Amino acid sequence: xxxxxxLLAEALxxxxxxxxxxxxxxxxxxKIHLPEGFRGRIEFDRAKCIGCQLCFRVCPARAIEMxxxxxxxxxxxxxxxCIYCAQCAEVCPTKAISMSKTFENIxxxxxxxxxx
Amino acid sequence: xxxxxxxxxxxxxxxEPLMLRLxxxxxxxxxxxxxxxxxxxxxxxxxxxxxxxxGLYLVERICGICNAAHSLCYCLNxxxxxxxxxxxxxxxxxxxxxxxSRIHSHLLWLGHYFHTxxxxxxxxxxxxxxxxxxxMLELITxxxxxxxxxxxxxxxxDLAPEAxxxxxxxxxxxxxRMRYYEKVIDSEPTxxxxxxxxxxxxxxxxxxxxxxxxxxxxxxxxHDIRLDDPxxxxxxxxFNVVTWDTxxxxxxxxxxxxxxxxxxxxxRYALDHIPSGDYRLKIPSFFKTPPGESLARVEAPRGELVxxxxxxxxxxxxxxxxxxxxxxxLLSVTEMLRSRGDYEVYIADVPAILGGIDPCICxxxxxxxxxxxxxRRMTMTLDDIIRLSRERxxxxx
Numbered sequence: 001x002x003x004x005x006x007l008l009a010e011a012l013x014x015x016x017x018x019x020x021x022x023x024x025x026x027x028x029x030x031k032i033h034l035p036e037g038f039r040g041r042i043e044f045d046r047a048k049c050i051g052c053q054l055c056f057r058v059c060p061a062r063a064i065e066m067x068x069x070x071x072x073x074x075x076x077x078x079x080x081x082c083i084y085c086a087q088c089a090e091v092c093p094t095k096a097i098s099m100s101k102t103f104e105n106i107x108x109x110x111x112x113x114x115x116x
Numbered sequence: 117x118x119x120x121x122x123x124x125x126x127x128x129x130x131x132e133p134l135m136l137r138l139x140x141x142x143x144x145x146x147x148x149x150x151x152x153x154x155x156x157x158x159x160x161x162x163x164x165x166x167x168x169x170x171g172l173y174l175v176e177r178i179c180g181i182c183n184a185a186h187s188l189c190y191c192l193n194x195x196x197x198x199x200x201x202x203x204x205x206x207x208x209x210x211x212x213x214x215x216x217s218r219i220h221s222h223l224l225w226l227g228h229y230f231h232t233x234x235x236x237x238x239x240x241x242x243x244x245x246x247x248x249x250x251x252m253l254e255l256i257t258x259x260x261x262x263x264x265x266x267x268x269x270x271x272x273x274d275l276a277p278e279a280x281x282x283x284x285x286x287x288x289x290x291x292x293r294m295r296y297y298e299k300v301i302d303s304e305p306t307x308x309x310x311x312x313x314x315x316x317x318x319x320x321x322x323x324x325x326x327x328x329x330x331x332x333x334x335x336x337x338x339h340d341i342r343l344d345d346p347x348x349x350x351x352x353x354x355f356n357v358v359t360w361d362t363x364x365x366x367x368x369x370x371x372x373x374x375x376x377x378x379x380x381x382x383x384r385y386a387l388d389h390i391p392s393g394d395y396r397l398k399i400p401s402f403f404k405t406p407p408g409e410s411l412a413r414v415e416a417p418r419g420e421l422v423x424x425x426x427x428x429x430x431x432x433x434x435x436x437x438x439x440x441x442x443x444x445x446l447l448s449v450t451e452m453l454r455s456r457g458d459y460e461v462y463i464a465d466v467p468a469i470l471g472g473i474d475p476c477i478c479x480x481x482x483x484x485x486x487x488x489x490x491x492r493r494m495t496m497t498l499d500d501i502i503r504l505s506r507e508r509x510x511x512x513x
Contacts, residue, residue: 006299006300006303006304007237007238007300007304010241010296010300011237014241020244020247034254035251035254035255035258035279036276037258037273038254038258038259039258039259039264054401057401057402058167058169058170058401058402059170060166060169060170060171060172060173060174061173083173083177083262084259084262084264085173085262085264086258086264086272087169087173087264090272091401099258
């Protein structure tokens with residue numbers, strides 16, 4: 001049977017329901033629930049790093065560069081190139097790399113998007 | 117007296133660049149020419165320059181919506197080259213994520229399709245409910261869209277028990293909503309008027325034109341890679357292949373709606389019967405594959421997806437080839453858009469017909485020829501390639 005306007009009841013019900021969207025930029029940040037294991041901005045623990053270069057070699061986006069410091073070889077991460085695949089965190093033998101829940105990776109200066 | 121109307125490469129009815137050259141007589145379309153080669157990305161060539169582990173993430177980016185299918189197909193290929201097989205638990209987890217992304221893709225398509233028909237309300241509802249599926253994908257894999265879940269030799273993370281509870285609740289919600297939407301679709305005169313009897317593709321034409329996936333199943337052909345060539349434990353999970361008899365745009369809607377139910381049931385079954393054990397094989401990050409070739413087929417949300425690779429024994433593929441479902445389906449669009457006999461196609465039907473195949477153009481553009489000597493780039497059509505191959509043959513003689 002064809003009843004035109006079957007959606008009307010649903011539309012009226014939606015009128016009194018909670019808003020489905022989040023007023024995200026600047027407001028209602030507390031409504032964003034990120035699950036455990038979310039792949040966000042890379043966090044790096046220099047103390048654990050042994051300079052094995054595995055992260056540098058697996059990175060598909062070539063967002064990792066190896067440099068020398070007083071302790072030896074270490075990676076630096078260019079977040080603006082990162083594709084958030086977490087392969088570097090997965091291969092890291094000492095778990096020096098982890099993915100945080102920070103998803104707002106926008107900055108006015110390029111240096112702010114480099115994890116050292 | 118006939119005119120030629122170009123629709124594209126940029127046009128409001130297309131989401132992606134696609135050129136349709138329609139030859140019209142009045143309102144009636146008599147001929148059509150399709151050109152997809154506007155967004156060539158060079159992914160196949162790029163894959164030849166990367167180790168296998170990096171290629172995995174590149175392959176996911178062929179298509180954002182079917183990324184789970186692309187990465188699964190890539191992993192199956194490399195596992196085949198290595199002569200290994202994912203553990204049983206990984207196979208079930210792969211099914212869960214694959215079917216979730218199929219639900220998400222079908223909901224996206226349904227919403228978008230009603231948007232092209234001008235039914236914005238339903239578009240909003242579908243996309244609202246799709247968010248629930250995206251949240252589930254985020255919960256299981258760590259990201260909403262690009263899942264990065266499959267890896268060579270299994271999956272990258274296990275399913276947490278609390279995630280399972282959430283997933284079951286979301287499945288109940290999706291199923292209930294889909295039952296309601298199906299009633300709406302069946303009873304809404306505007307949808308029926310725009311889709312019933314429009315874009316008819318007869319079963320024999322569909323096979324002749326090489327259509328795949330839900331598009332082919334809407335033409336009454338029972339064809340599903342999950343059934344014909346179970347690639348990831350699909351022989352253990354029961355499901356029905358949904359087909360519809362009317363062969364028109366309405367059938368394509370119905371097939372996708374019904375497929376969502378099947379996906380929901382498959383995920384439920386997989387959750388109930390998931391074996392315990394390892395979820396991935398221990399494979400080093402960098403490895404060499406034995407020389408050889410491999411071919412894997414996966415039922416992506418849009419249809420049969422084929423990946424083919426040749427290995428010369430190195431750390432990188434020697435050649436990698438991708439055949440996406442949209443490329444197979446686009447040919448049948450030319451058949452559907454051509455009026456013949458009592459079958460009449462009008463310009464106003466173009467969005468409905470083109471939308472019906474779930475086009476994903478950015479996956480499809482594959483051939484670009486760069487002539488360095490003359491500093492020019494050109495895309496080749498099938499005719500050009502056939503002509504070239506014939507000339508070459510004459511030269512050889």
